[in-house]
Amino acid sequence: MASHPFLDESFLIRWSQLTPEEVGPDIEAALVQADAAITAITALALDSLTYENTFLALERATEILTSGWSKVTHLQSVADSPALRDAHNAMLPKVSAFYAKIPLNPELWRRLRAVAESPAGRALTGIHRRFVDETVAEFRQAGADLPADKRARVEAVQSELAQLTQKYSENVLDATNAWQLVVGDEARLAGLPAHALAGAKRSAESKGATGWRFTLHMPSQEPFMTYLENDSLRQEMWTAAVAVGAAMPFDNTPLITRILALRAEKAELLGKAHFADLVTERRMAKSGGRALAFLEDMQRRAAPAFARESRELEEFKAGQTGLPVGRLHPWELAYWAEKLRQSSYAFDEEILRPFFPMDRVISGMFDLASRVFGLRITERAANEVETWHPEVKFYDMHDARGRHVGSFYADWYPRESKRGGAWMNYLITGGPGPGGARAPHLGLICGNLTPPASGRPALLKHREVETIFHEFGHLLHHLLGEVEIKSLNGVNVAWDFVELPSQIMENWCWERSSLDLFARHHETGATIPEDIFQKMTAAKNFRSASGTMRQVALAKMDLVLHIRTKEFAGLADIEPSARGLVADCLVPTEPPAPTVVKRFTHIFSDPVGYAAGYYSYKWAEVLDADAFTRFREEGVFSAKVGAEFVEKILSRGNSADAAELYRSFMGREPDLNALLKRSGLVTTA
Numbered sequence: 299m300a301s302h303p304f305l306d307e308s309f310l311i312r313w314s315q316l317t318p319e320e321v322g323p324d325i326e327a328a329l330v331q332a333d334a335a336i337t338a339i340t341a342l343a344l345d346s347l348t349y350e351n352t353f354l355a356l357e358r359a360t361e362i363l364t365s366g367w368s369k370v371t372h373l374q375s376v377a378d379s380p381a382l383r384d385a386h387n388a389m390l391p392k393v394s395a396f397y398a399k400i401p402l403n404p405e406l407w408r409r410l411r412a413v414a415e416s417p418a419g420r421a422l423t424g425i426h427r428r429f430v431d432e433t434v435a436e437f438r439q440a441g442a443d444l445p446a447d448k449r450a451r452v453e454a455v456q457s458e459l460a461q462l463t464q465k466y467s468e469n470v471l472d473a474t475n476a477w478q479l480v481v482g483d484e485a486r487l488a489g490l491p492a493h494a495l496a497g498a499k500r501s502a503e504s505k506g507a508t509g510w511r512f513t514l515h516m517p518s519q520e521p522f523m524t525y526l527e528n529d530s531l532r533q534e535m536w537t538a539a540v541a542v543g544a545a546m547p548f549d550n551t552p553l554i555t556r557i558l559a560l561r562a563e564k565a566e567l568l569g570k571a572h573f574a575d576l577v578t579e580r581r582m583a584k585s586g587g588r589a590l591a592f593l594e595d596m597q598r599r600a601a602p603a604f605a606r607e608s609r610e611l612e613e614f615k616a617g618q619t620g621l622p623v624g625r626l627h628p629w630e631l632a633y634w635a636e637k638l639r640q641s642s643y644a645f646d647e648e649i650l651r652p653f654f655p656m657d658r659v660i661s662g663m664f665d666l667a668s669r670v671f672g673l674r675i676t677e678r679a680a681n682e683v684e685t686w687h688p689e690v691k692f693y694d695m696h697d698a699r700g701r702h703v704g705s706f707y708a709d710w711y712p713r714e715s716k717r718g719g720a721w722m723n724y725l726i727t728g729g730p731g732p733g734g735a736r737a738p739h740l741g742l743i744c745g746n747l748t749p750p751a752s753g754r755p756a757l758l759k760h761r762e763v764e765t766i767f768h769e770f771g772h773l774l775h776h777l778l779g780e781v782e783i784k785s786l787n788g789v790n791v792a793w794d795f796v797e798l799p800s801q802i803m804e805n806w807c808w809e810r811s812s813l814d815l816f817a818r819h820h821e822t823g824a825t826i827p828e829d830i831f832q833k834m835t836a837a838k839n840f841r842s843a844s845g846t847m848r849q850v851a852l853a854k855m856d857l858v859l860h861i862r863t864k865e866f867a868g869l870a871d872i873e874p875s876a877r878g879l880v881a882d883c884l885v886p887t888e889p890p891a892p893t894v895v896k897r898f899t900h901i902f903s904d905p906v907g908y909a910a911g912y913y914s915y916k917w918a919e920v921l922d923a924d925a926f927t928r929f930r931e932e933g934v935f936s937a938k939v940g941a942e943f944v945e946k947i948l949s950r951g952n953s954a955d956a957a958e959l960y961r962s963f964m965g966r967e968p969d970l971n972a973l974l975k976r977s978g979l980v981t982t983a
Contacts, residue, residue, distance in 0.1 A: 302327050304366040309705070309726065309740060311369065313686045321370055321385035328363035329396055335359035340405035344412060349422060352413045353430060356406070357785060360397075367393055368725060376744060377686050378471065378715045387464065394460035394905070395453060401440035402449040410437065425953050429783045432952065435580060441568055448567050455564045459557065459905040466543070466553050467717070467903035473548035474514045475714050477538045481531070482509040489527035491648045494518070496751040514539055515712045517748045520759075524632045525648075536629035543896035544873075550896045554872050557902055561909065562863040573860040574910040581792040582917065582956050589794075589913045590857050596916060597850045597883060600979055603843035608885055611841075614638045625888035639840050645833035647759060654763050655820035656710065656747070656756035662816020663770060666806055670929075670940035671774070671948075672698030678705075687713070695777055704728065704739035704777030710766070711756070712746040719899070720745035720765045722772035722800075727784040739788070741776045743769040755820055760834070763816075764804045771803035772796075774948055781951040788951050793911045795956035797918030798925065799948055805926040808838065809934050839978035844885060846916075846977060851883035853913040855893060856901050860910040923973040925964060 303315035304324035336359050339352055367389075374386045401407065413419045414430050422430055441452040480502060481487055487495060487510060497517065498510035505511060512518050512535065519535060526532055543550040561573040570576040574586025583589040615634045616623040626634060640646050664675040674696045683692040690709045697703050712718075721744050728737030745765055750756040758766075775796075776788035789796050806812040814825045826834070858879045859866065866872050876895040877884075884891065900908040908914070925943075932939050946963040960968060 302366075304328075304369050305362050307362070307365070309738065310683055311725065311740075313373075313684045316369055316373060318379070318381035318385040321382070321389060324366055325363070325370065325389045325393060328366045329392060332360045332363040332396065336400065336403065336406060339409060340403065342409060344409070347409055347413050347416075349413055349419060349426065349430070352409050353433060356400075356410070356433070357429075357783060360400075361784070363393075363396075365726065368723070372723060372725070372742070373686060375721075376709055376713075376716045378717070383468070387461075390460055390464055391457050395457045398440075398453045398456035401437040401442045402444070402453055404442075404446070404449075407437055407442040410434065425782050425786065428953055429786060432786065439568065439576065439579065444567065452564060452567055455560050455567075456905060459560050459564075462553050462557050462560070463903050463905055463907075466550050466557070467899055469548040469550050469553075470543050470897050470899050470903070471717055473542040473545070473897075474718060476548070477514055477542075478505075479512045479531070479535060479538075480507050480509050481512070484510070486528050486531060487526065489525045491521055491525055491651075493651060493748065493751060493757060494521035494525070497749065500752065514542065515718060516746055517712055520632075523629065524636050526633070529627075529630070532629040532633060533627065540628075540892050544892070550902070551871055551873075554895060554902060555866060555869060558859060558863045559867060561860060572863060574857055577860070577906065577910040578794075581911070581914075582794045583913070586857055586861050586910060589910075589917070590854070590861065592917060593850050593854050593857065593913055596846060597854070599974065600843040600846040600850070603979060604847045607841050607844050611635060611638060611885075614641070625886055628887040628889070628891035631885060631887065635841060639837055643833050643837040643840065645830075645837045647761075649830060650760050650817075650826070650834065651748075651757040652819050652821070653817045653826050654758040654760065655818075656750070656758060658818050658820070659758060659763050659766060659816045660708075662812075662818075663767060665815045666812055666935075667770075667774070669935045670937060671778075671944055672937065672941065673703075685709075697778075701736060702738045703736075704741065706740065706773055706777065707742040709742070709744045710747045711749040716744070716746070717899075718746055720747075720769055722769045722776070722789070724776045724788065727776075727779070727787050729779055729784060729787055730782050736780075739777045739779060741773050743773050745769065757820060760807065764807045767803040767807055768800045771800035774803075775799040775951075778944055778948040779951050780949040781953050783953075786952040791952045792956045793908070794914040794917040795921070795960075797915055798921045798960075801915075801918055801922035802926055802943075805922070805929070806934070808835065811934055842977045843979060846979065847883045847885075849916050851880040852894070852898070852900075853916060854883065855880045855895065856898075856908070856912040857910055859895075920970050920973045921960060921968050923976045924968045924970075925960075927972055928964065 302324040303312060303320050305328055306312065335355065339355050339359070342351060370386055370389070374382055410433065414434050419430060441449055444452065481498075484495075487498075490498075495510065498512055501513065501518070502509050502511035512522055514535075519539060522535055523532055542548070565571070565573040565576040568576055570579070572586060574589065578584060578586050578589055583592065611631070611634055612623050612626060614637070615621070615626060615630070618637065636647075664673075667673040667675060676694050676696075678692045678694065680688075685692060685707060687709065689711055690707050692705065692707055694705045695703050709716075722741065723744075724739065724741040726740035728739045730736050743766075745762075747762045747765065748756055748758055772789055779787035781787040810831060813831070817826050818824060855876055859876065866875055869875060873892055873895060876893045877890070880893065881890075900912055902909070928939050929936055942963060947959055950959055
C-alpha cells in the first residue's frame with residue numbers, strides 16, 4: 299500500500315513519511331480492508347468451513363491494521379505533538395470499536411465454533427490446537443456467547459474505556475511537562491551530583507533560562523530528591539510530583555472511578571464476580587483471589603523487616619540531626635535513606651556512574667547475549683536506516699546459525715514529546731513460514747535514562763543499567779520467537795509470565811564476571827574495583843523489605859480496586875479509600891504521602907494493560923529468581939543453559955501454557971525461597 303505509508307509493510311520503516319495527516323486516511327483504509335476480510339469469513343457457507351478459511355483467515359485479517367495502528371501509537375509515545383495527538387484521538391474510538399466487535403460478531407463466532415467442534419478441528423495438534431483453544435477462550439472471555447443486547451453493551455464499554463484511558467495517559471504526560479523549577483543560586487543546590495547539575499544547566503539553556511532547570515522527568519527528579527540538601531526545594535518538587543494527575547487542568551480524579559466502573563460492568567456482563575477474575579482467568583494466577591493471596595503472603599513475610607527498616611531510618615535521622623525520633627516527611631525519605639546507605643556501607647551509588655557509560659553497557663550486554671544465547675548484534679549506520687529521532691539507533695540480530703532473527707530500534711533518552719518510563723514493543727512479527735522459510739521480527743526498546751553531558755558520554759546509575767537489561771529481555775522474547783502463529787509469538791503470553799524473560803536479565807547486572815564485560819570506567823577502561831564491588835553487593839538488599847512493600851502496595855491497591863469496585867462508586871475522590879487499602883504497606887510519614895492512583899499509568903492508561911495485573915511483577919520475580927539458579931549452578935555464561943532458555947522459554951511464546959513452559963525449563967514448579975533468599979528476607983512461619 300504505497301499510497302498509505304502507515305500501511306507499508308516494508309521491514310525498514312520510512313518514519314519521515316508517517317505524518318499526522320496520513321493517520322486518518324491510512325487507518326480508515328486499513329479498517330475497510332480488515333472489515334472486508336472478516337465479512338468474507340462470515341459469508342462462508344457452513345459446509346465449506348475449514349481451519350484455514352476461518353481461524354487462519356481471521357489471523358491474517360487484521361495484520362495490516364494492527365501493524366499500521368501500532369506505528370501510530372508508538373509515535374504518540376515517542377514523538378507526541380498536538381497534530382499527532384488529534385489524529386490519534388480521532389481514530390482511537392473507531393479502532394477500539396472495531397477490535398471490540400470482532401469477538402462479538404455472531405456469524406464469525408458461529409463459524410469458528412463450528413470448526414473448533416468439528417472432527418477436523420478436534421484432530422488439530424500442536425500450535426494449531428493451541429491457537430484454536432486460545433481463540434475460542436478469547437472470544438468467550440470477550441462475550442461471544444452473550445445475547446445481542448449485552449454484546450452491544452460490551453462494545454460500547456470497550457470504546458469508552460479506550461478514550462478514557464487515553465485521556466488519563468495524556469493528563470499524566472501533560473502534567474509532568476507543565477512543571478519546572480529554575481534555581482538561580484548554585485549554593486541552594488548543594489549535595490547534587492555533578493552530572494545532575496550539568497543536566498540541569500543544559501536543560502535551562504535549552505529553554506533560554508538562566509540557572510539550573512529541574513523537571514519531573516526521572517533523570518532530573520531522582521537525583522534531586524535523593525541528594526539535594528535543601529529540604530524546602532525537595533518539598534517543592536515532591537509537592538509537584540504527587541500533584542501529577544491530581545490537579546486541574548490535568549485532573550484524573552473523575553476518570554478513575556468511571557474507568558473502574560466500566561471495567562466492573564464488563565466483568566459482570568461476562569459473568570465474572572469482578573474485573574480481577576476476568577483478567578486473571580487465563581493467566582498463571584487463575585483468579586483475583588489467588589493473586590491477592592500471593593501478595594498478602596509476600597506482605598506477611600516482609601512485614602517484620604519492613605518495620606525494622608522504617609524505625610531504623612527514623613532513628614538514623616534523629617541521630618544525625620539531634621532531633622527527637624519521629625516520622626520523616628515524605629520528601630525526606632530518599633534523601634535520608636541514601637545517607638543511611640552511605641553510612642552503613644560506605645557506599646554511594648554515584649561512585650558507580652563512571653563505570654557505566656551507555657555505549658559500554660550496550661556493547662557488554664551484546665557480548666553477554668553472544669556468550670549465553672549465541673547471538674550476534676550489529677548496529678546499522680545512521681545513514682542506512684530512518685528513525686523517528688536522531689538519538690535512536692538501529693540494530694540487527696543474528697543467531698548462532700547466522701540467521702537474521704530480527705532487528706530493533708533503541709531510544710534511551712528523555713524528551714518532552716516522549717512518555718515517561720521504559721518499555722519494549724514490537725512493530726513486525728516474522729517467524730517461521732511455509733517451506734522452512736523464516737522472516738525476521740522487528741521490535742523496539744525505549745527508556746528515559748540519564749542523557750550524555752557536554753563532552754562526556756551518558757553515565758548511568760546501576761538501576762538504569764538494570765532497566766536496559768530488563769527491556770532487552772522483553773526484546774529477546776519477541777525477536778527469538780519461533781511460533782508459526784504470529785499472535786502467539788513472543789510477549790503475547792500470560793501477563794504474569796511476560797516479565798520472566800525481562801527480569802531474569804537483571805541478574806547479570808550483579809554478577810562479577812558479567813559486570814566485567816560492560817562495567818568499565820569511561821576514561822580508563824578499568825573494571826569496578828573489588829572493594830567497591832563488595833560494598834555494592836553488600837548494599838544490594840539495603841531496605842529490601844521497603845522495596846518489596848512498595849511493590850506489594852501498588853499491586854494490592856490495583857487488585858483491591860478491581861475486586862471491590864462497588865465500594866468506590868460515587869466517591870468524589872478515590873484517594874483516601876485507595877490509601878486506606880495499602881496504608882500498612884507504606885512507609886509511615888508526616889504528612890502521610892498520597893498514593894500514585896492518579897498517575898498510575900500502568901493500570902489506568904490502557905483499557906486493560908496492567909489493570910488487575912500489577913502483581914505480575916512480583917509473581918514473575920519469583921520465577922526469575924528461581925530460574926536464574928540454573929545459571930548459578932551450571933555457569934553464569936553457560937551456553938547450554940542459555941540455549942535451553944531460548945528453546946523452552948524465549949522461542950515458544952504462547953505456544954503452550956506458561957506453567958508447562960516453566961516446568962520444561964526447570965523440571966519442577968517454581969520455588970518462592972529463591973526470591974526470599976535473593977532479597978535477604980527471612981521466611982516466617
